[in-house]
Amino acid sequence: MAETTIDPSTFKALQDAAGVEFVAELVDTFLEEAPRMMAELESALATRDAEAFRRAAHSLKSNSYTFGAVALGARAKELELGGFEAAAKAPELRQEFERVATALRGLRDA
């Protein structure tokens, strides 16, 4: 599966619209917030709270697309729509997030 980790044109468009420095700060915010969202996702799964599960997946999806993290966004969307039945894919989401975090740090410091 050769899905793009970060779509370069989306990331570039974001920088053009909001400014390179601002996007660097926004990346930092995302890297702080995303682990919290994933923790929420996992605790919602543990407590069988479907609404919290969907909301956490939704937030993660929304932010992923903002940065052009297409694959992460697609994983999050599967969870948002699929609910607990799609929860088996949660570990994949973590792996993809690690790739995204590395790529975003690279782009931020470029």
Next chain:
Amino acid sequence: MRERYSTAGRLLVADDNKVNRLLLTRSLEILGHTVATAANGRLALEMLQREPFDLLLLDMEMPEMDGFTVLEHLGRDPALRDLPVIVTSSLEGIEHVVRCIELGAEDYLPKPVNPVLLKARIGASLEKKRLRDQQKELVRRFATPEVAQDMQVSGFSLGGRRIHGSVMFSDIRGFTALVESQPPEETIELLNTYYTLMFDAIAGQGGVVNQMVGDGLMAIFGAPLPLADPAASAVAAAREMIELVEGFSEQQAAAGKPQIQIGIGIATGEMVAGYTGTQQRATYTCVGDTVNLAARLEAHTKAAQRSILIDGATQRALAPGAGAEPLGAVEIKGLASPVQVFAVGS
């Protein structure tokens, strides 16, 4: 032309997601707007009730109170019902978009929000709000709170339309001589009292005063709000005005001040009604032969030595036994052929 409308606004961003909040704020500030943020629907609602905003950018998926509930609250609140709301969301499914629009949202922008689209939508919404505020201000100034409220609920358009209604002109007899006979401040005080009384009588019958010039005024019955019987309402208002002026004159006499008398002309029929003027200054008005006739009838009250003169159409609309006295066909200055004129007693 486009830039003229891109006025800066005071915007509220409601979103529980920090990245979204920061990015939207940034995008809006780049466009020159002032931005405040709320992390959920409940906080957003509290801020909207506390301070004025020009526009709300609303996320749907939020803890404590979601966007749908916020829209429902806004729709029920007369003070916030007209606040433009642009929904920004990445909710899946067209049914959510439909529900937002049905709940009164002005527009729906999918996330991630495209900056060009954002600019265009915000510009259009703020422009619409500016026009609406202007209309509200006009209505507030020229109509009673009840009429203004009704108009806001029923909606009203800027364009002209043909309406059926009654027009009234009224002024103070011999006002020029009166002005010269007393100190200026007393004239203004007299005018203010006079206008207060006239507005009460006219608004009390569902009419709208749309013009005041010196000691004269023009009022419309049946527009912008339709009335069941505009002619009867106009005549009832006229009778009350005469009565109020008589009472006022008695007070004036008791205080050793000059008394006043008024003349009123009423005509009924078709006319073109709408807002006229420029973007900066507009007024609700009516034009047409009916309006012209009412003005001429008012001018004729002095020669006829009657307080209230009405045309045939107004007389026909009155209930039998309403006490309109036919004066026959009268030659009226400015009109090509004689018209049937009726006098109404107070």
